Amino acid sequence: MTRRIDVAGLVIALILLAVAGLIWLDMSSLELSSVYGMGPKAAPKIVALGLGILAIGNAIMALRGDLPARESLDWKPIVLIIGGMAALIALIKFGGGFILATTVLFVATSAAFGRRALLADIAIGVVISIVIYILFSKLLTLSLPVGPLERLI
Amino acid sequence: MIHTRKALWRGAIAVAAVAGFVTSAAAQMELKIMAPAAPGGGWDQTARSMQQALTQSGLAKSAQVTNVPGAGGSVGIAQFVNNGKGDGNQLMVMGYVMVGALLTNKSPVTLDQTTPIARLTAEYEALVVPADSPIKNAKDLAAAVKADPAKVTWAGGSAGGVDHIAAALFAKEAGADPTKINYIPFSGGGEALAAILGGKVTVGISGYGEFESQIKAGKLRLIGITSATKLPGIEGASLKDQGINLEIANWRAVVAPPGITADQKKALTEVVDKMAKSKEWTELLKAKGWDDSYLSGDAFTKYLADDQVRTKDVLMSVGLVKS
Amino acid sequence: MEAFVSLAHGLTIAIEPMNLLFALIGVLLGTAVGVLPGIGPALTVALLLPITFKLDPGGSIIMFAGIYYGGMYGGSTTAILINTPGESASMATALEGNKMAKAGRGGPALATSAIGSFVAGTIATLGLAFLAPYLVDLAVKFGPEDYFALMCVAFVTVSATFGDSPVRGLTSLFIGLALGLVGIDILTGQSRLAYGVPELFDGIEVTTLAVGLFAVGEALYVASRRHIHEEKLEPVRGSLWMTKEDWKRSWKPWLRGTALGFPIGALPAGGAEIPTFLSYSAEKRLSKHPEEFGHGAIEGVAGPEAANNASAAGTLVPLLTLGLPTSATAAMMLAGFQQYGLNPGPLLFAERPDLVWGLIASLFIANTMLLVLNLPLVGLWVRLLAIPQPWLYAGILVFATMGTIAANPSPVELMMLAGFGILGFLMRRFDYPIAPVVVGLILGPIAESQLRRALSISLGDPMVLLQSPFSATLLTIALIALILPFALKGMGRFKAVED
Numbered sequence: 018m019t020r021r022i023d024v025a026g027l028v029i030a031l032i033l034l035a036v037a038g039l040i041w042l043d044m045s046s047l048e049l050s051s052v053y054g055m056g057p058k059a060a061p062k063i064v065a066l067g068l069g070i071l072a073i074g075n076a077i078m079a080l081r082g083d084l085p086a087r088e089s090l091d092w093k094p095i096v097l098i099i100g101g102m103a104a105l106i107a108l109i110k111f112g113g114g115f116i117l118a119t120t121v122l123f124v125a126t127s128a129a130f131g132r133r134a135l136l137a138d139i140a141i142g143v144v145i146s147i148v149i150y151i152l153f154s155k156l157l158t159l160s161l162p163v164g165p166l167e168r169l170i
Numbered sequence: 171m172i173h174t175r176k177a178l179w180r181g182a183i184a185v186a187a188v189a190g191f192v193t194s195a196a197a198q199m200e201l202k203i204m205a206p207a208a209p210g211g212g213w214d215q216t217a218r219s220m221q222q223a224l225t226q227s228g229l230a231k232s233a234q235v236t237n238v239p240g241a242g243g244s245v246g247i248a249q250f251v252n253n254g255k256g257d258g259n260q261l262m263v264m265g266y267v268m269v270g271a272l273l274t275n276k277s278p279v280t281l282d283q284t285t286p287i288a289r290l291t292a293e294y295e296a297l298v299v300p301a302d303s304p305i306k307n308a309k310d311l312a313a314a315v316k317a318d319p320a321k322v323t324w325a326g327g328s329a330g331g332v333d334h335i336a337a338a339l340f341a342k343e344a345g346a347d348p349t350k351i352n353y354i355p356f357s358g359g360g361e362a363l364a365a366i367l368g369g370k371v372t373v374g375i376s377g378y379g380e381f382e383s384q385i386k387a388g389k390l391r392l393i394g395i396t397s398a399t400k401l402p403g404i405e406g407a408s409l410k411d412q413g414i415n416l417e418i419a420n421w422r423a424v425v426a427p428p429g430i431t432a433d434q435k436k437a438l439t440e441v442v443d444k445m446a447k448s449k450e451w452t453e454l455l456k457a458k459g460w461d462d463s464y465l466s467g468d469a470f471t472k473y474l475a476d477d478q479v480r481t482k483d484v485l486m487s488v489g490l491v492k493s
Numbered sequence: 494m495e496a497f498v499s500l501a502h503g504l505t506i507a508i509e510p511m512n513l514l515f516a517l518i519g520v521l522l523g524t525a526v527g528v529l530p531g532i533g534p535a536l537t538v539a540l541l542l543p544i545t546f547k548l549d550p551g552g553s554i555i556m557f558a559g560i561y562y563g564g565m566y567g568g569s570t571t572a573i574l575i576n577t578p579g580e581s582a583s584m585a586t587a588l589e590g591n592k593m594a595k596a597g598r599g600g601p602a603l604a605t606s607a608i609g610s611f612v613a614g615t616i617a618t619l620g621l622a623f624l625a626p627y628l629v630d631l632a633v634k635f636g637p638e639d640y641f642a643l644m645c646v647a648f649v650t651v652s653a654t655f656g657d658s659p660v661r662g663l664t665s666l667f668i669g670l671a672l673g674l675v676g677i678d679i680l681t682g683q684s685r686l687a688y689g690v691p692e693l694f695d696g697i698e699v700t701t702l703a704v705g706l707f708a709v710g711e712a713l714y715v716a717s718r719r720h721i722h723e724e725k726l727e728p729v730r731g732s733l734w735m736t737k738e739d740w741k742r743s744w745k746p747w748l749r750g751t752a753l754g755f756p757i758g759a760l761p762a763g764g765a766e767i768p769t770f771l772s773y774s775a776e777k778r779l780s781k782h783p784e785e786f787g788h789g790a791i792e793g794v795a796g797p798e799a800a801n802n803a804s805a806a807g808t809l810v811p812l813l814t815l816g817l818p819t820s821a822t823a824a825m826m827l828a829g830f831q832q833y834g835l836n837p838g839p840l841l842f843a844e845r846p847d848l849v850w851g852l853i854a855s856l857f858i859a860n861t862m863l864l865v866l867n868l869p870l871v872g873l874w875v876r877l878l879a880i881p882q883p884w885l886y887a888g889i890l891v892f893a894t895m896g897t898i899a900a901n902p903s904p905v906e907l908m909m910l911a912g913f914g915i916l917g918f919l920m921r922r923f924d925y926p927i928a929p930v931v932v933g934l935i936l937g938p939i940a941e942s943q944l945r946r947a948l949s950i951s952l953g954d955p956m957v958l959l960q961s962p963f964s965a966t967l968l969t970i971a972l973i974a975l976i977l978p979f980a981l982k983g984m985g986r987f988k989a990v991e992d
Contacts, residue, residue, distance in 0.1 A: 040686065050681070055949075056945075064667060102709075106908060130887070
């Protein structure tokens with residue numbers, strides 16, 4: 018087995034250490050304590066210490082090159098899916114409505130998985146989200162985000 | 171079901187037209203009521219009851235309930251104040267719990283930014299002990315708290331909530347240091363009730379409704395209620411009648427967004443006023459076991475302002491709020 | 494004997510055509526919403542309350558019972574098929590169930606889950622009918638220190654989900670524990686790690702985390718590997734139904750899951766998640782095929798599913814006998830009772846026996862209905878996996894976000910979902926186990942608050958943990974479970990180096 022330093026593993030260890038530090042910092046800013054028994058600081062201390070120790074453990078593994086092998090990575094689909102979710106969030110935040118937002122996510126994801134028939138996917142996405150919308154907002158009286166398309170229904 | 175709802179509307183509008191007491195402006199109102207809590211809780215049930223009463227009595231053309239749960243209403247009020255500004259068709263259900271939650275969460279949005287409309291219901295706090303407890307009445311409890319506040323454990327709802335405030339005020343009235351009470355917050359009424367029934371804590375404090383069936387079954391003893399005098403239908407004296415000067419109610423109310431015109435406020439107040447007098451609302455109150463404590467207009471505005479000041483004082487004296 | 498007569502009478506009420514219809518509507522609605530993550534039976538009952546106001550009390554409560562059980566079925570179906578646990582209690586099911594589905598064994602997985610749920614539901618409902626009064630006396634004696642000890646047992650068993658590296662498993666668990674710290678500290682009302690974001694005050698929603706890590710993370714991972722590793726899903730490989738071997742491997746986990754789920758569900762703060770974890774790790778330890786765990790072991794579906802449904806019936810024990818709502822759904826059912834002026838509690842059995850026994854009987858009916866409805870559907874459900882991959886994953890993501898949008902339409906919540914998706918992707922890529930994160934988020938806050946309650950009551954004296962007989966027993970079990978594997982390993986492989 019080849020033993021070489023794994024940089025990604027070291028980054029993970031550093032992130033764990035940073036999270037531990039963050040928890041410790043936040044814990045020390047707590048003003049109130051319980052009058053009796055254990056206060057609100059004990060649990061964050063335990064978790065921060067645990068994460069600190071685990072950061073060391075992960076770093077040792079990385080230095081010894083013990084991490085499992087990784088395959089090459091295709092970034093494009095990831096960007097597409099995350100972009101789809103970001104678009105969904107933006108559309109919901111700025112009043113685009115449920116149907117539009119959901120359709121965008123649907124199309125983006127299916128494109129990430131290699132579909133190129135954009136129009137067909139848009140049609141499917143719209144139909145699915147309209148059905149869900151009607152089912153929930155009309156039948157169950159649950160309020161889903163309303164945008165221009167929803168007002169027509 | 172879509173059909174039944176439409177039919178209901180038609181029926182409601184027909185009834186309203188025949189009765190002829192609804193102003194045309196109000197009948198056109200399409201209200202949005204926000205419950206700043208998840209479906210099922212007290213605020214949500216209040217919002218949905220309003221929806222039912224408003225549409226069935228024809229006071230509003232429609233009333234849509236939206237739920238924005240989170241942090242004792244802090245999430246909901248932030249959204250309400252920011253998105254609803256100047257909208258005369260929106261209402262938000264809120265209550266005493268929100269007053270305390272906004273203070274303990276250090277919320278940037280306050281109730282002063284909303285337009286108070288009306289207080290709807292109130293529920294009094296009940297103090298209970300297990301049936302086999304040596305504590306027989308509020309005086310016994312006061313003596314125990316005074317002797318050693320650490321030894322008297324209280325089970326109730328969230329820290330800084332109405333239960334906690336009432337417990338602290340009780341300790342204060344009993345002559346003990348309210349910052350030294352041994353108050354144990356539980357999440358959800360069921361867990362607190364189990365701890366009381368199991369004899370894990372000395373005394374339980376919560377809305378009377380939470381304990382009612384246990385008291386009637388003789389598993390818990392009611393030792394005091396935080397109303398001014400004895401309540402009809404409840405076997406048990408008020409704290410005031412037992413010489414402990416403590417009166418507190420967990421009320422629920424509706425408010426409108428900031429920046430609405432005086433006319434819009436008047437229209438909303440009128441609709442809610444009429445709803446509170448409607449047959450549908452009184453029936454709902456009865457079914458849910460809520461006490462009517464209707465108060466609107468300037469009287470409610472003043473009440474809300476006073477209660478905020480009072481709550482802040484209490485929370486500071488208990489050490490739950492620092493500044 | 495009296496209970497038998499009452500139950501028989503209850504059955505005659507429940508099989509009245511109108512009530513059967515209500516039960517049917519209930520199970521259909523429950524299954525429909527149960528498949529959506531974030532929308533559970535509680536929300537459904539809440540939304541239906543105003544509509545059922547006009548119905549008679551018996552009918553609508555029977556409908557609620559149907560929704561309750563139906564929701565459980567729906568949640569596990571999506572967990573198995575698309576790795577999206579509809580509720581946190583279905584997470585353990587997703588672990589092995591989805592692996593089975595991907596290996597073309599979705600049919601047996603769905604079947605063992607349906608039959609296991611039926612078996613567990615039936616036994617637990619019998620338990621509810623006959624043991625409720627005795628069980629509830631014990632349940633209320635279970636204090637904060639005992640819950641803490643129960644959490645200790647659960648923590649020890651989490652290692653079953655760790656995979657092969659203890660360091661990686663613990664890292665995942667501690668990430669979950671760290672996430673569990675976020676939000677308002679229930680005992681002092683201060684917020685921790687929320688940085689003034691109101692959506693974080695109530696803590697991180699378990700379903701948001703689970704759906705983000707499992708469903709979104711999985712979609713990202715599969716998409717990123719498409720160019721080298723085309724995932725081929727075969728809906729059915731081998732038998733669509735359970736083979737004789739499957740039955741042989743399922744029946745004991747069903748019974749053990751029931752034995753764990755019902756009593757823990759009956760505890761006022763027991764919940765449904767803990768028994769499913771306990772059952773999962775018990776099955777892994779007892780299984781003759783421990784190497785199959787993590788690759789689709791049928792015991793890992795049968796046990797947790799049974800535990801999940803048994804705990805649902807367990808929850809009704811404190812609700813009906815004491816009026817204690819110990820889950821969100823139970824709280825809604827309580828509200829349902831109250832709108833008819835009925836107060837569940839010590840007097841309900843005496844005052845309205847027709848209603849209580851009608852409800853218990855309708856639980857049997859709902860359970861049977863669900864089995865009859867679901868088994869024939871297994872073939873259909875499994876075909877869902879034949880949907881072309883782009884649409885399947887696009888649909889999964891729509892489903893996952895839809896649940897969040899409907900339950901809590903806040904951009905912050907959706908951002909968390911996406912963020913946990915990325916976390917899930919990274920953890921998969923670097924081979925960290927996912928389940929311990931969710932377990933940490935669930936167990937951490939309970940363990941902390943119960944320990945602090947116990948210490949507050951005892952004024953800081955830790956001996957309280959040993960003085961309660963429940964707690965002392967549970968802590969001993971936890972200790973043995975912790976030490977035993979090491980001791981056995983030490984004896985077996987004296988010189989083996991732990992790495």
